[in-house]
Amino acid sequence: MMDVQKQKKLEAAGWKIGNAEDFLELDQVESSFIALKIALSQHLKTRRQSLRLTQKEFAGMIHSSQSRVAKMEAGDPGVSLDLLVKSLLTLKTSKEDIEKILP
Amino acid sequence: MMDVQKQKKLEAAGWKIGNAEDFLELDQVESSFIALKIALSQHLKTRRQSLRLTQKEFAGMIHSSQSRVAKMEAGDPGVSLDLLVKSLLTLKTSKEDIEKILP
DNA sequence: TCAATATATATCAAATCCGACATACTCAAC
DNA sequence: GTTGAGTATGTCGGATTTGATATATATTGA
Structure with a gap:
């Protein structure tokens, strides 16, 4: 496992093999993911x-509640x-x- | 609520006011959503x-398990x-x- | 100002999703 | 045909997300 060919593939994809802590990469993924959710939530609010x-009317359309729509639009992490x-x-x-929309 | 102006806005967005059962629209949303997940899961498998x-190596990268990766790629609804x-x-x-990727 | 309407925030039990584990299946290489 | 690596499938307790509800805080219009 982890032969030279695989290392080259991963490096081509932006991965540093063996010298970068993976939690840094995780942070990168996590922050990109949060940015994506924020962008979508802002668009949702604008479109509604x-x-x-x-919010109450829209909540009815998606069979949810006004409070959950508010949380969606506020970028609440629990959505x-x-x-x-x-x-x-x-x-x-x-x-x-x-x-x-995609950031 | 539901004044004429709002009806026109919704109709412009593709909604039929007052004569379409909303569960039909829900099915449309649900099937689009499933199609989206399938497309993403297929791309994920191809890219990996x-x-x-x-699957085991990739599971390590996302701090998950081989079985969950398999379920992701299989388009398991519980993912x-x-x-x-x-x-x-x-x-x-x-x-x-x-x-x-987007369908 | 003052209601009425709209939105934000907090809490909760129920539903859903999670990683982990066990185990079965597939399929090359030998 | 055996072995071993890779993948699929089923289950489970714990974590997260859910809609609902209550209530507080804007915002709007008279």
């Missing part, structure tokens, strides 16, 4: 408002990406829109 | 293989979008790649 829906994406799909956010 | 990583996206970020999947 442009449709002139209240899953699943719920955010399902919400955007419910508001028929287009693939093109999503591509513009 | 191209890096010549075993969250969060875990899938974090996995792709760990493998440094680019924004451009993600845009190509």
Whole structure:
């Protein structure tokens, strides 16, 4: 395991083999992930408002509650990406829109 | 609530007001969501293989287990979008790649 | 100012997702 | 056909996320 060819593949993908602590990479993944969720939540709020829906009305559309919608839009860490994406799909956010959102 | 202006906004977004059962829309969201997860899981498998990583090795990189990686790649419904996206970020999947993946 | 409406925040039990483990299946290499 | 590495599948207790509820804090319009 971990032969030279594999090392080269991973290095090509941006990994430093053997000399970088992986928790640093984890932090990188974690912060990218948080940035993604924030971007999606901001777009969600903007889109809901442009449709002139209240949080309560939108909550009904996704069979959730007003408080959870508020948490979504606030970027609350206790909200899953699943719920955010399902919400955007419910508001028929287009693939093109999503591509513009990605940080 | 539900004034004419709001109806027009929702209709512009693809919603039929008052005559479509919302569970039909939910099914649409749900199936789109599943399609998205499947697409991501397939890409994850392809990318891991191209890096010549075993499921066990990759599991170590994301501090998870071989069985969970197998479930991710199999499109198991009990795997969250969060875990899938974090996995792709760990493998440094680019924004451009993600845009190509989106169904 | 003052209601009414909208949004934010806190809490909770139930549902879902997690890593871990055990074990079974697949398939090369020998 | 045996062995061993890689992958798939099932289960489980613990952790996280859920919708719901209550309540506090804006925000809006008369």
